[in-house]
Amino acid sequence: MYVRRILTALVLATAALFATVPPAAGADPGEGGGATAAGDTASAPRAASPASFTISGTDLHDAQIARFGDTYYMYGSMYGCGFEWFVKSTPWCGFGVSTAPAPQGPWTAPKALFDPTTVDPWTDDSWQDTCGASGRGCFNPRMIRRSGWGRDDGAFVLWFNSPQHYAADGSHAYNAMGCASAEGPCGPAPVTDGFYRKPALSVCKGNGDFGIIESGTPGGHPAIVCTLPGSSQLNIEELDAWGSGGTGVGVRKVAGLKKIEGPGGYWDPVQRLYVLTYADPACGYCTGTPIGYATAPSLYSGWAAPGNLGWSAPAFGRRIFNGNSCGGQPRTVTVLDGRPWQIIDLWLGTRNEAAAATHLVPLAYTPTPGVAGDGQLWRPPLRLDC
Numbered sequence: 001m002y003v004r005r006i007l008t009a010l011v012l013a014t015a016a017l018f019a020t021v022p023p024a025a026g027a028d029p030g031e032g033g034g035a036t037a038a039g040d041t042a043s044a045p046r047a048a049s050p051a052s053f054t055i056s057g058t059d060l061h062d063a064q065i066a067r068f069g070d071t072y073y074m075y076g077s078m079y080g081c082g083f084e085w086f087v088k089s090t091p092w093c094g095f096g097v098s099t100a101p102a103p104q105g106p107w108t109a110p111k112a113l114f115d116p117t118t119v120d121p122w123t124d125d126s127w128q129d130t131c132g133a134s135g136r137g138c139f140n141p142r143m144i145r146r147s148g149w150g151r152d153d154g155a156f157v158l159w160f161n162s163p164q165h166y167a168a169d170g171s172h173a174y175n176a177m178g179c180a181s182a183e184g185p186c187g188p189a190p191v192t193d194g195f196y197r198k199p200a201l202s203v204c205k206g207n208g209d210f211g212i213i214e215s216g217t218p219g220g221h222p223a224i225v226c227t228l229p230g231s232s233q234l235n236i237e238e239l240d241a242w243g244s245g246g247t248g249v250g251v252r253k254v255a256g257l258k259k260i261e262g263p264g265g266y267w268d269p270v271q272r273l274y275v276l277t278y279a280d281p282a283c284g285y286c287t288g289t290p291i292g293y294a295t296a297p298s299l300y301s302g303w304a305a306p307g308n309l310g311w312s313a314p315a316f317g318r319r320i321f322n323g324n325s326c327g328g329q330p331r332t333v334t335v336l337d338g339r340p341w342q343i344i345d346l347w348l349g350t351r352n353e354a355a356a357a358t359h360l361v362p363l364a365y366t367p368t369p370g371v372a373g374d375g376q377l378w379r380p381p382l383r384l385d386c
Helices: 002-019 127-133 163-169
Strands: 053-055 061-068 071-077 095-100 139-145 156-161 174-179 195-197 210-213 223-227 234-239 246-251 261-268 273-279 291-296 320-322 329-336 339-346 357-362
Touching: 061 139, 061 329, 061 339, 061 357, 071 139, 127 163, 139 210, 156 210, 223 261, 261 339, 273 329
Parallel strands: 210 261, 261 329
Antiparallel strands: 053 357, 061 071, 071 095, 139 156, 156 174, 174 195, 210 223, 223 234, 234 246, 261 273, 273 291, 291 320, 329 339, 339 357
């Protein structure tokens, strides 16, 4: 009888032990039929990160990809007509747009957003003269839609830069056009809902690359993030209710950055911060440019990039999170279906880049501890899984 009681006690104790063993590390507490508390997103399975992908054979470069409705649109500079950067009297091919049912494609053949031979209202010459005759080109087509902010009328506005405007009379290089739809055409009348404006800007008054950052505040206006002459600094300025000019609200010398280009950024709703990426340093058509980052809790204040310590230490030692941008050059960030993607041009290193491919890598910000001089391993919070 005594032995039987001992055996029974051992069986019960063993059963109790297995009933309270916690799930293995990394296991979802809800697996195996167990219930989780309603709204417990911390224990819910996390969606797998999508894979990087390359778009080849599409003559659209320094591109932006956006989703409007159920269709994805890719905007970019075209080279197929023979444009060669900084070769005078080269033909300028204009900006094109392609469409696809998914970011990975298949993409349609590009069509022009406006005719390069039409008049540039700022100079009264043609866009072919402004962008082609000098060889300086026109770049960075960025389409925005006034939806959920400003006039909130669903209208489309195309932004781009024309370095010749700055070279000719010191005007900033940026331009805004009204468009009839997400596929164009864009420009002044007779285009439906069309217009041309040299944007009123007081913070972004340069001639360099730029990107558009969406606001993380409901109803907040997007902002232009721009490089100043010679890429000597990076500035951000809020767009007005029309999306075709600035409000004067902004920040200058973001994180003290210099000699960079290809800026872009996004709002991370989980970490509650803005994340900015850029080519560091600036480099024309490079086949492997380092990419850096900066963050801020507010779009117009608090920007910081990791510093460095040591005699003759490079300033970018900790802000670089990939040394060669997957063999290309970072151009901007695009947010698709709530997920940010780094857009990278896989340049050929030539003055005509018609055959260059576009590479997209998903971005995810994972906070990591550590400061310069702590003697610990440094793991940047961003990475490129090429």
